[in-house]
Amino acid sequence: MSDPQPVYLSDYQPPNYQVTHTELTFDLDPTATRVKARLMIERHSEASDDAPLVLNGEHLTLLKLALDGSPLTEADYRLNDETLRIEDVPAAFILESEVEIAPSSNTALEGLYQSNGMYCTQCEAEGFRRITYYPDRPDVMATFKVTVIGNATSEPVLLANGNPVAQGALENGRHFVTWEDPHPKPCYLFALVAGDLHKVEDRFTTMSGRQVALQLWVEQENLDKTEHAMASLKRAMVWDEQTYGREYDLDLFMIVAVNDFNMGAMENKGLNIFNSAAVLTHSNTATDAAFQNVEGIVAHEYFHNWSGNRVTCRDWFQLSLKEGFTVFRDQCFSADTNSAPVKRIQDVSFFRTAQFAEDAGPTAHPIRPDHFIEITNFYTLTIYEKGAEVVRMLRNLLGWEDFRRGSDLYFERFDGQAVTIEDFVGCMAEVSGADLEQFMRWYSQAGTPEIDARGEYDYAHAEYHLTLRQRTPATPGQPDKLPLHIPVRMGLVGTKSGKDLPLTMNGETLGKDAVIHLREYEQTFIFTDVAEAPVPSLLRDFSAPVKLHFPYSREDLAFLLTHDSDGFNRWDAGQRLAMLALDDLIAAHRNGVEKVMDSRVVEAFRTLLTGQVSDKAVLAEMLTLPSEAYIAEQQPIIDVDAIHAAREFVRQSLAMALRDEFIAIYNDNVSDEPYAPTPEQIAQRSLKNVALAYLMSIEDEQGLALCEAQFAADHNMTDVRHALTLLVHSDRDDLASPALKAFGQKWAHDPLVMDQWFTIQVTRPQLDVLERVEYLMQHPAFSIKNPNKVRALVGAFAQNRVNFHRLDGKGYALLADVVIELNRLNPEIAARLITPLTRWQRFDEERQQLMREQLERIKREPLSSNVFEVVEKALA
Ligand code: ARG
Ligand code: ZN
Numbered sequence: 116m117s118d119p120q121p122v123y124l125s126d127y128q129p130p131n132y133q134v135t136h137t138e139l140t141f142d143l144d145p146t147a148t149r150v151k152a153r154l155m156i157e158r159h160s161e162a163s164d165d166a167p168l169v170l171n172g173e174h175l176t177l178l179k180l181a182l183d184g185s186p187l188t189e190a191d192y193r194l195n196d197e198t199l200r201i202e203d204v205p206a207a208f209i210l211e212s213e214v215e216i217a218p219s220s221n222t223a224l225e226g227l228y229q230s231n232g233m234y235c236t237q238c239e240a241e242g243f244r245r246i247t248y249y250p251d252r253p254d255v256m257a258t259f260k261v262t263v264i265g266n267a268t269s270e271p272v273l274l275a276n277g278n279p280v281a282q283g284a285l286e287n288g289r290h291f292v293t294w295e296d297p298h299p300k301p302c303y304l305f306a307l308v309a310g311d312l313h314k315v316e317d318r319f320t321t322m323s324g325r326q327v328a329l330q331l332w333v334e335q336e337n338l339d340k341t342e343h344a345m346a347s348l349k350r351a352m353v354w355d356e357q358t359y360g361r362e363y364d365l366d367l368f369m370i371v372a373v374n375d376f377n378m379g380a381m382e383n384k385g386l387n388i389f390n391s392a393a394v395l396t397h398s399n400t401a402t403d404a405a406f407q408n409v410e411g412i413v414a415h416e417y418f419h420n421w422s423g424n425r426v427t428c429r430d431w432f433q434l435s436l437k438e439g440f441t442v443f444r445d446q447c448f449s450a451d452t453n454s455a456p457v458k459r460i461q462d463v464s465f466f467r468t469a470q471f472a473e474d475a476g477p478t479a480h481p482i483r484p485d486h487f488i489e490i491t492n493f494y495t496l497t498i499y500e501k502g503a504e505v506v507r508m509l510r511n512l513l514g515w516e517d518f519r520r521g522s523d524l525y526f527e528r529f530d531g532q533a534v535t536i537e538d539f540v541g542c543m544a545e546v547s548g549a550d551l552e553q554f555m556r557w558y559s560q561a562g563t564p565e566i567d568a569r570g571e572y573d574y575a576h577a578e579y580h581l582t583l584r585q586r587t588p589a590t591p592g593q594p595d596k597l598p599l600h601i602p603v604r605m606g607l608v609g610t611k612s613g614k615d616l617p618l619t620m621n622g623e624t625l626g627k628d629a630v631i632h633l634r635e636y637e638q639t640f641i642f643t644d645v646a647e648a649p650v651p652s653l654l655r656d657f658s659a660p661v662k663l664h665f666p667y668s669r670e671d672l673a674f675l676l677t678h679d680s681d682g683f684n685r686w687d688a689g690q691r692l693a694m695l696a697l698d699d700l701i702a703a704h705r706n707g708v709e710k711v712m713d714s715r716v717v718e719a720f721r722t723l724l725t726g727q728v729s730d731k732a733v734l735a736e737m738l739t740l741p742s743e744a745y746i747a748e749q750q751p752i753i754d755v756d757a758i759h760a761a762r763e764f765v766r767q768s769l770a771m772a773l774r775d776e777f778i779a780i781y782n783d784n785v786s787d788e789p790y791a792p793t794p795e796q797i798a799q800r801s802l803k804n805v806a807l808a809y810l811m812s813i814e815d816e817q818g819l820a821l822c823e824a825q826f827a828a829d830h831n832m833t834d835v836r837h838a839l840t841l842l843v844h845s846d847r848d849d850l851a852s853p854a855l856k857a858f859g860q861k862w863a864h865d866p867l868v869m870d871q872w873f874t875i876q877v878t879r880p881q882l883d884v885l886e887r888v889e890y891l892m893q894h895p896a897f898s899i900k901n902p903n904k905v906r907a908l909v910g911a912f913a914q915n916r917v918n919f920h921r922l923d924g925k926g927y928a929l930l931a932d933v934v935i936e937l938n939r940l941n942p943e944i945a946a947r948l949i950t951p952l953t954r955w956q957r958f959d960e961e962r963q964q965l966m967r968e969q970l971e972r973i974k975r976e977p978l979s980s981n982v983f984e985v986v987e988k989a990l991a
Contacts, residue, residue, distance in 0.1 A: 118983065119488050119489070119980035119983055119984070120488070121486040121487060121488045122486065122487065122488075123485060123486045124430070124432040124483070124484070124485045124486065125485065127429075127430055127432075129159060129161070129254065130159060130250055130252065130254060130255050131158065131159055131162035131163075131166040131167075131168070131169075132156050132157065132158055132159065132162070132166075132168050132204075132250065132255075133156070133157050133159060133255055133256075133257075134154050134155065134156055134249070134250060134255055134256075134257040135155045135156070135157055135257055135258070135299075136154075136155040136257050136258050136259075136260070137152065137153075137154055137155075137249075137257040137258070137259045137260070137302075138152070138153040138154075138259075138260045138261075138262075139151065139152055139153075139247065139259070139260075139261045139262070140261075140262040140264070141227075141261070141262070141263045141264060141307060142264045143218075143234055143263065143264060143265040143266075143270060143309055145217070145218060145219035145229060146217045146219055146220070147215050147217065148215065148216050148217070148218055148227065149178075149213060149214075149215055150213070150214050150215075150216060150246055150247045151211070151212070151213045152210075152211065152212045152213075152214075152247040152248070152249070153209060153210075153211050154209065154210045154211075154212075154249070154257075155207075155209055155257075156168065156204075156207070156208055156209070156210055157206065157207045158204075158205075158206045158207065164206075165202075165203075167200050167201060167202050167204075168200070168201045168204045168210075169198055169199070169200050169250070170198065170199045170200075170248040170249055170250055170251075171197065171198060171199075171241070171243075171244035171248070171249060171250065171251040171252075172197070172198065172199050172214070172244050172247070172248040172249070173196065173197055173244050173245050174216065174221075174226070174245050175214040175215075175216060175244075175245070175246075175247070175248065176214055176215040176216070177194065177199070177212065177213075177214055177248070178213045178214060178215060179211070179212060179213040180192065180199075180210075180211070180212050180213075181210070181211045181212075182201070182204065182208055182209070182210055182211075183205070183208050183209055184209070184211075187201070197244075199248045212247060212248050214247055214248065216245065216246065218234055221245070222900055222940040222941055223940070223941050223942060223943065224237055224375055224376065224377050224902070224941060224943075225237055225238075225241075225242035225245060225377070225491075225943070226238070226242045226243070226244075226245025226246050227245070227246055227307065228375070230373045230374050230375035230376070231310075231334070231373075231374050231375070232269070232310060232311075233270075233308070233309065233310025233311070233312065233334075233373065234265070234270065234307065234308065234309040234310060235306075235307070235308050235309075235310075235371065235373050235388055236305065236306050236307050236308070236383075236388070237376070237377065237381055237388065238302060238303045238304070238305050238306070238381075238383075239303040239304070239381060240303055240431050240434075240490040240491060241303075241431075241490060241491075242303070243302035243303060243305055246305075249302055250302075251302055251303075252301070252430065253301040253303055253427050253428050253429065253430065253431070253533050254301070254429050254430065254533040255301060255302070256299040256300055256301050256427075256531070256533065257299055257300070257302075258295075258296060258297060258298070258299050258300075259275075259276060259277070259294075259295070259296045259300065259305065260280075260293065260294070260295050260296075261275040261276070261293070261294045261295075261296075261305075261307065262281075262291055262292070262293045262294075263275055263291060263292055263293075263294070263307055263309055264285065264289055264290070264291040265289065265290065265291075265309045266288055266289060266290075267284065267288050267289065267290045268288060269310070269311065270309040270310055270311070271311060271312075272308070272309065272310060272311070272312040272314075272332065273290070273291065273292040273308075273309045274292075274294070274306075274307065274308040274309070274332070274369060274371065274386055275292075275294035275296075275305075275306065275307050275308075275386065276294060276296040276300070276304070276305065276306055276383060276384045276385045276386050277294050277295050277296030277297065277298075277365065277367075277384070277385055278294065278295055278296075278297075278365065278366055278367055278385075279292055279293070279294055280293050280294065280295045281293040296365075296384055296385065298364065298365075298384060298424070298425070298531075299531060300384050300424065300427075301427055301533065304382070304383050304384045304424055304427075305383065306381070306383030306384075306386040306388055308332070308371045308373075308386065308388065311334070311335075312332040312333065312334065312371065313332070313333060313334070313335045313338055314330045314331060314332050314333075315330070315331045315333075315338060315341045315342075315345060316328065316329065316330050316331075317329040317345050317349065319349055319352050319363070319368075321352075321356070321362045321363055322356045322362055323362060325362075325363075325366075326366070327352075327363050327365070327366060327367065327368055328366060328367045328368070329345065329348060329349070329368050329369075330367065330368070330369045330370070331344060331345055331348075331369075331370045331371075331372075331394070332369060332370070332371040332372070333371075333372045333391075333394075333395065334372075337372060337391070337395050339397060340395035340396055340397045340400065340401075341394075341395070342396075343396045343406055343409060343410070343792065344370065344394045344395070344396065344409055344413050347409060347410040347413040347414060348368070348370070348413050348414075348417060350410075350414075350448075350452060351413060351414035351417045351418065351448060352417065354414070354448050354451065354452075355417070355418060355421070355444075358447070358448075358451075359421070359444070359519070359522060360519075360523060361418075361420075361421045361526070363420065364420070364425070365384075365385045367385060368385060368387075368417075369385060369386045369387070370387045370388075370389055370394060370413070370416075371386065371387070371388050371389065372389050372390075372391040372394045372395055373388060373389070373390065373391060374390075374391050374866060374901065374903070375900070375901050375902065375903075376388070376389070376390035376391075376902065376903075377491075377902050377941070377943050377944060378390065378494065379392075379393040379412050379415075380393045380394070380412050380413075380415070380416045381416070382415075382416040382417075382419030382420065382423055382424060384420075384424050387416045387417070389412070389413075389416070390902075390903065391866075391867060391903075392405075392867055392870070392903055393408065393409060393412040393413075394409055394412070394413065395409075395867060396409050396792075397832075398790035398792075398831045398832065399831065399832055400832055400862075400865055400867060400868050401832055401867070402832050402833040402836055402837075402871075403792060403796075403797045403800060403801070403833045404833075405832075406792035406797075407449065407453065407792070407797070410449060410452065411445050411446075411448070411449045412445075414444075414445045414448045414449070415441055415442065415444075415445040418441050418444045418445060418448075419437065419441050421526060422437055422440045422441045422444060423437035423438075423441060425526065425530055425531065426525065426526060426529045426530060426531075426532060426534060427532075427533045427534075428533060428534070428535075429533045429534055429535050431487070431490045431493070432483055432484060432485065432487075433483065433534070433535050433536055434490075434493060434494075434498050435482045435483060435498045435499070435502035435505075435536065435558070436534070436535065436536050436539055438494075438498055438499045438502055438503075439482065439498065439499065439501075439502020439503050439505060439506050440502075440503075440506050440539070442499050442500060442502065442503035443502075443503040443506040443507055443510070446458065446462060446503060446507075452794075453794045453797070454730060454732045454733070454794050454798065456682040456683060456686075456730065456732075456733050457730075457732040457733055457736060457798075459656060459657070459683055460683060460686050460733070460736045461736070462500075463657045463683070464736075464742075464745070465500075466496070466500050466501075466504070466657075466660065467662075467745065467748070468742060468744045468745040468748060469496050469500075469744075470496040470497060470500050470501055470563075470660070471563050471662070471748055472744075472748055472954065473495060473496050473497055474497065474501075474561065474562050474563040474590070475562075475563065475588075475748075475957075476953055476954050476956075476957075477591060477953055477956070477988045477989050477991060478492075478495075478591075478950075478953060478985060478988050478989070479497075479561045479562055479590040479591060480493070480495070480497055480561050480590075481497070481558060481559050481560055481561040481593075482497060482498060482501055482502045482505060482557065482558045483536055483558045483559060485559070487984070488980050488983065488984040489942075489946070489979075489980045489981045489983075489984050491942075491943045491946070491981060492946055492981055492984055492985060497561070501660055504657075504659070504660040505557045505558070505660070508554075508557070508602055508658070508659060509521075509540070509543055509551075509554075511602060511604070511630065511658060512549060512551075512554070512602055512630075513543060513546075513547045513549060517543075517546055517547040517549075518543065518547075520546040520547075521542045521543035521544075521545070521546045521547065522542075524542040524545065524546055525538070525539055525542040525543075528542065536558055537555075540554070540555060553598075553599070553600040553634060554599075554600045556597055556599050556600070557599060557600075560587060560593065560596055560597065560599065561590040561591075561593055562587045562588050562589070562590040562593070562596065563587070563588070563660070563661060563662055564585050564586070564587045564596075564599055564601065564659075564660075564661040564662070565585070565586055565587070565588070565661065565662045565663075565664065566583050566584065566585050566601065566603070566633070566654075566661055566662070566663045566664065567583075567584045567585075567586075567664050568581065568582065568583050568584075568651070568653060568663060568664065568665040569581075569582045569665075569666070570582070570651050570665070572645065572648045572649065574648070576643075577643070577644055577645050577646060578641055578642060578643050578645060579607055579641070579642040579645045579649060579651075580639055580640075580641050580642075581605075581631075581639065581640045581641075581642070581651060582637065582638070582639045582640075583603065583631075583633045583637070583638055583639075583640070584636065584637040585598055585599065585601060585633055585636060585637075585661075586636070587599070591988065591991065598633075598634060598635055598636050599634075600632065600633075600634050601632070601633040601634075601659045601661060602630050602631075602632055602633075602658050602659055603630065603631050603632075603633055603653060603654055603658060603659065604628065604629070604630045604654065604655040604656060604658035604681075605628070605629065605630075605631060605651060605652060605653045605654070605655060606618070606627055606628045606629070606651075606652045606655065606679075606680065606681065607642065607645060607649035607650075607651055607652070608649055608650050608651075608652055608674070608675065608678055608679060608680075609646070609647040609648075609649050610647060610648050610649060610650060610674065611647045611648075612647065613674075613677075613678040614678075614680075615627035615628060615652075615680050616645055616646060616647070616649055617644070618642055619642060619643045619644045620640060620641065620642055620643070621641075622643075627680075628655065628680070628681070630658065650667075650671045650674055650675055651665065652675060652679045652680075652681055652684045653665060653684075654684075655681040655683060655684050656681060656683045656684075657683060657687075667688075667691060669692060669695055669713070669715045670715075672688045672689075672691050672692040672695070672719075673688075673692060673715055673718070673719050675688035676688040676689050676692065676719055676722075676723075676737075677722060677727065682730075682733060685737070686733065686736055686737050689719065689723075689737050690741050692715070692716055692719060693716060693740050693741055693765065694741060694746070694749060695713075696712070696713040696715075696716045696765060697740075697741070697746055697758075697761050697762060697765060698749075699713070700760075700761035700764055700765065701746075701750070701754065701757045701758060701761045703761075704754075704756075704757040704760045704761055705754060705757050710760075710761070710764050712764070712765065712768035712769075712772075716765070716769070717768065717769060717772045717773070720738065720769055720773060721772075721773060721776065723737055723738060724738070724773060724776040724777075724780065725776065730798070731784070731798035731799055731801070731802045732794065732797065732798035732801060732802070734802055735798065735801040735802040735804075735805045738802075738805050738806075738809075739805060740762060740765060740766060741762075743755075743758050743759060743762055743916050744914070744916070746758050746761075746762065747916070747957070752957065752958065752959060753957045753958050753959075754959070755916040755917055755920045755958075756917060758916070759880065759916065759917050763812070763880075766808075766809065766812045767812050767813050769809060770809040770810060770812050770813045770815070771813055773809070774810065774813070774815060777806040777807075777809045777810050777818075778806075778810065778817060778818075780802060780803065780806040781803050781806040781807055781810070781821060784799045784800075784802050784803035784806075785803060786799060787830070790830065790831040800833050800834065804833075804834070804837045807821060807822060807825070807837070807838070807841065808837075808841060810822075811841040811842075811844075811845055814845060814846070814847065819847070819850070822838050822841050822842060823838070823842070823850060823854075825837070825838040826838035826839055826842065826854055832868075832871075835858075836871055836875070838854075839851075839854055839855065839858055839875055840875050840878075842854050842855075843855055843875050843876060843879050844878070844879045844880060844881075846881070855872070855875075855876065858872060859872050863896065866896070866901075866903070866904075867903075869896040869907075870903050870904065870906075870907035871907070872896075873891055873894075873896075873897070873904070873907040873908040873911070874907045874908070874911040876891065877891070877908060877911050877912040877915060877918075878911055878912075878914070878915050879915075880915075880917055880918075882917070882918065882921070884912065884915055884918040885912075885918055885921065885925055885926055885929060888908060888909065888912045888929060889929070891908055892908065892909075899933070899936060899937065899940065900940060900941070902941065902944050905933070905937070905944055905948065909929075909930065909933050909948065910948060912926070912929075912930075913926075913930055913948070913950075913951040914951070919951065920958070920962060922961065922962070922965075924965035924968070924969075927952060927965050927966050927968075927969045928969060930948065930949075930951065930952060930969070931952070931969035931970075931972055931973055933948060934948050934949050934973055934982065935972075935973060935976055938973075938976060938978060938979050938982045939979075942979030942980070942981035942982060943981055945979065945981065945982050946979070946981035946982050946984070946985045949970075949973070949982065949985050949986065949989070950985075952966050952969055952970055952989065953970075953985060953988070953989035955967055955970070955989070967990070970986055970989050970990050971990070973986055974986050974987075974990065
């Protein structure tokens with residue numbers, strides 16, 4: 116077999132044939148589902164008369180094929196593993212086919228599969244071709260009529276997109292429901308669900324007064340976990356009307372929870388299908404973070420109804436057109452619903468850790484890639500999160516009002532069409548008159564731009580000279596980079612007054628907080644009438660997805676930490692200050708020198724703890740040290756042990772120096788109010804739990820007692836899980852073991868809680884974790900076929916830096932074993948799981964060697980195109 120080949124954006128050709136209407140009939144059976152398709156097809160006016168009809172189809176058994184009612188024989192078409200080709204077709208015709216598929220043996224979870232006995236689908240990006248022969252590309256849009264036939268007892272509920280138009284009983288205990296979706300859509304938005312499901316129902320009145328029925332479908336035992344998702348959905352519907360003027364367009368909106376799902380959720384028209392982890396919550400089973408995650412994902416999928424479904428992508432290279440925009444929309448929604456500064460801090464902190472790492476690794480790609488082998492490998496942090504940062508920059512460049520006008524124009528002009536990123540940015544340029552030509556490079560250039568900033572205060576002339584120099588490192592296939600248009604939001608904070616100074620440039624007053632535009636490789640900005648020596652506050656609110664270097668002293672950072680008017684930069688100053696101390700300690704650890712804690716960090720934390728910051732959620736973030744993963748990103752060569760030791764040293768030093776303050780914070784924030792996922796309660800819990808983590812890092816007697824009591828109180832999952840994690844991650848196995856056991860027994864029946872139980876155990880720093888993973892993989896609650904379980908156990912283990920990177924290489928070998936097994940079962944998940952191994956260049960020689968050996972071992976297997984693509988890049 117030859118290696119899988121890439122497809123190129125530059126090869127894009129419009130389709131020769133459109134499907135204008137699609138009728139499907141599913142006769143469901145676990146091993147032999149029959150799918151009949153009746154497609155109304157028209158040749159494109161510009162296509163030549165002899166253009167062949169080429170349909171995609173994989174893992175299908177073709178039983179019948181007819182054109183305009185006449186059966187076709189094998190002489191009339193050509194069939195291979197991927198396509199069905201008919202040479203001579205009229206300009207308009209009806210193609211009928213019947214195929215057989217086996218949902219119960221579909222472990223890839225693409226196309227039609229079974230999860231816990233229930234039938235469901237996942238078609239984005241190219242899963243529909245596992246259901247029937249079809250032009251499986253987003254620029255082919257049809258109306259759909261779908262009939263689903265199942266057993267009345269095992270599949271009492273039969274769902275598809277749109278509205279139900281007919282239903283009835285059939286022979287042999289079978290029944291059917293017919294659905295019609297009036298909105299033309301690409302087949303990746305098709306969905307079908309059948310099973311023993313139960314619903315929670317609500318209503319929504321749209322801004323124009325239309326009534327929409329809202330239904331959440333779950334297995335019976337999960338009926339008590341739907342309230343938050345339903346409330347989130349209604350909030351999202353209101354928000355999209357008020358913020359973007361977008362109204363829902365069907366009479367029915369359904370969400371279904373399924374246990375086996377490759378990603379978070381899917382925006383199928385009128386029938387969103389969710390990973391149960393992304394929709395089910397209950398105060399006893401889900402943490403605050405899970406509640407917030409559910410709210411964000413419910414909103415994200417709902418927002419896709421416009422940014423994705425009504426206006427979709429021309430081809431999969433444009434994926435960020437819908438994902439970047441929709442992530443930006445869900446981020447703003449969550450910011451409006453919760454604490455906006457905390458949302459930004461959390462998003463950026465994640466982004467700078469995970470997306471920067473992706474940009475720095477062998478799979479780095481632009482927001483709009485120009486080629487790919489397997490599109491499922493491109494559902495990445497770059498396409499989603501960096502795509503959202505770029506949309507955010509557009510919003511900031513244009514201002515909200517013009518951005519909103521651009522968005523209105525985009526939805527109006529392209530409604531019902533499949534379009535490109537140029538179409539989107541073009542609308543923004545058109546309404547605002549902004550020149551966005553250079554800005555477009557953000558879409559084509561991969562890698563994280565770095566800005567080296569230098570500033571100088573000229574006392575004599577009362578001027579501040581700020582020089583910014585940009586460079587973007589080479590990435591695979593892109594050795595040379597052009598300068599980008601980088602908006603840098605900034606202020607100058609006076610060292611005497613502690614206040615933002617008025618900014619004047621070229622005689623123009625810019626206010627106290629302004630955006631300067633870096634477009635060249637190097638530019639110097641001169642601020643005049645600067646009355647006192649300032650400390651610059653740069654890249655406020657993370658105004659561009661770049662790394663910014665400025666030679667701040669620790670005094671500068673301590674000053675910004677308390678005086679910056681921008682909340683995000685106050686937090687960032689704290690992170691930078693901690694990083695300086697951590698860097699020294701990492702060096703000390705490596706050189707075998709005694710570690711000494713920087714007293715300035717202790718004093719800065721003391722200041723934070725004793726007043727000043729009124730937003731408790733922000734304070735909790737400010738008291739949280741950069742993660743080991745983030746610290747690693749900052750190092751030239753990652754030394755996992757030195758990083759772990761340095762961070763533990765800082766944590767323990769702070770805990771010892773500020774023990775009484777932490778106890779006080781804890782006690783001030785304990786509450787026995789009934790659980791609610793409100794911003795106020797979440798803020799309190801996170802602050803209290805940060806304090807508890809510090810106390811537990813030194814196994815403080817009182818801290819231990821509080822932790823045990825918090826676990827025993829069993830008040831809500833946030834507190835229980837946090838306490839259990841701290842116990843399990845401490846050296847007090849005498850306390851941890853019984854707690855872990857009790858928790859595991861209590862929740863043995865609940866898969867989402869068992870996921871947490873797995874993760875807690877395999878993220879502990881003690882060096883026995885690999886053996887635990889091997890043991891837990893045999894646990895009855897574990898299944899390699901369930902992506903959530905794989906992520907919770909194996910994926911979480913690979914994030915455990917000291918254990919995964921053991922010098923005997925056993926961590927790498929374990930991951931490779933799982934990848935090899937999953938390569939056969941679920942290639943999408945297998946390809947994702949390899950990620951930590953692909954970052955081998957970042958480690959010492961010995962580990963590089965060990966990681967490469969495992970990649971080579973994987974490469975010797977017969978590989979899916981997904982795993983092939985990732986391994987090829989990693990070893991290139
Ligand atoms: N469009 C979905 C979302 O962002 C994700 C689709 C995932 N597709 C995949 N092949 N994994 O909400
Ligand atoms: Zn999405």
